[in-house]
Amino acid sequence: MTSAEMEARIVRYGDLQPCKTAFIDAHTPGSNQKENFTIIGGGVSESPDQHVHISIPHGFNIGAAGQPPKCRNSLHSHRTAEVFFVLKGRWRFFWGRWGNAGEVVLEEGDIFNIPTGIFRGFENIGTDYGMIMAILGGDDAGGGVIWAPQVIEDARDHGLILSSKGKLYDSKKGQALPEGEKPMPLLTEDELKAFPEPTTADVVPHYVARYLDLMALADRQSARVIGENGKLRDKPGFEVDFITNRSASEASQSHDHPAVLMPVKGHWKVVWEGGSATLAPGDTMSVPENLPYTLTPSMTGEAALYRSVGTADPAGATWAPAA
Incomplete structure (x- = not known):
């Protein structure tokens, strides 16, 4: 692409x-x-x-x-x-x-x-x-x-x-x-x-998940916020991961469904075969399904990003008290 x-x-x-x-x-x-x-x-x-x-x-x-x-x-x-x-x-x-x-x-x-x-x-x-x-x-x-x-x-x-x-x-x-x-x-x-x-x-x-808590959870690997084994309850039809400058990996990755990248802090470099792009807080990027890409901070300092990927789960369950 x-x-x-x-x-x-x-x-x-x-x-x-x-x-x-x-x-x-x-x-x-x-x-x-x-x-x-x-x-x-x-x-x-x-x-x-x-x-x-x-x-x-x-x-x-x-x-x-x-x-x-x-x-x-x-x-x-x-x-x-x-x-x-x-x-x-x-x-x-x-x-x-x-x-x-x-x-x-x-x-x-x-x-x-x-x-x-x-x-x-x-x-x-x-x-x-x-x-x-x-x-x-x-x-x-x-x-x-x-x-x-x-x-x-x-x-x-x-x-x-x-x-x-x-x-x-x-x-x-x-x-x-x-x-x-x-x-x-x-x-x-x-x-x-x-x-x-x-x-x-x-x-x-x-x-509710706090930013500072997620920064600690994602110290060495991305933190699953919503979805299977996520920090927050529910499997709402998509999963959300939290990635930081410390947990980002230069390894190539891809997904069965389109992935959406949404930086919160810092600048992020996305590289795929055919090009690259740099994202800043407030930018939103849709990565096509099955497209390998790498995701890393583009400069030193604090950086954090939310990534959302669709799943086959139902799109949200009605509220119920905690078990």
Whole structure:
């Protein structure tokens, strides 16, 4: 594969194209400054304005959210896995029907495999613009987002209506639901009872991994974060490894499924027959299946990288208490 062909599978941080109208809370005060990025796969955006950088199926989606301080993402749920790691800033994640069942604060490099089937939201509590990267299970990411009822009601008060087909219409732009199309129904009280309310103590020990802990685990070999024998619970349809400057190997490697490389710290050099590329934090690279490559830091100093590869596992199990 030539360098030009591979460059088409690299999304540079500086080339990311944001969408500010991706979801139903795009006009809601406190959430109206969000930027959403769909990097690999179609994602779960509800807006036709969302730009997809790489549409090649991987068995999972890669996205990102960029938010200024005090900006939050409203309470929602997914039918498949949702894994976040903090690229930049300081973030508070919260969950439950009203967002008060539990919470955790993540720093740069920390990763959170949010349990499937619970309402969750997040906000930038840092002092500068922050960015979190996301891995969503499945090629279709579970068919969209399930919003807490109050989010849909708040959005309606600010001019946005979500159709039952998951498409947004903005009355501020003169848009209305097409004739015969109904708005997204609110979840009933009985339906809401099916969404668990795990506490912080239920979730954090089993679903959160800290950057410094992973650096220690990956001192001599890459650390399996999610997947078979992973540090975090669940086998969500993809596995995630954490690689550092100390555990990186110059040995050639390849995978049965496409691999996605996402640097957190430092610069990384990827070499394959036909070319090479250097990745920086915020860059995303898709390595084709069965293509041998080497992955090493391109300079001295601290370096860390998350790698995600699809598996044959189901795309995430509903949350359940630890055994």
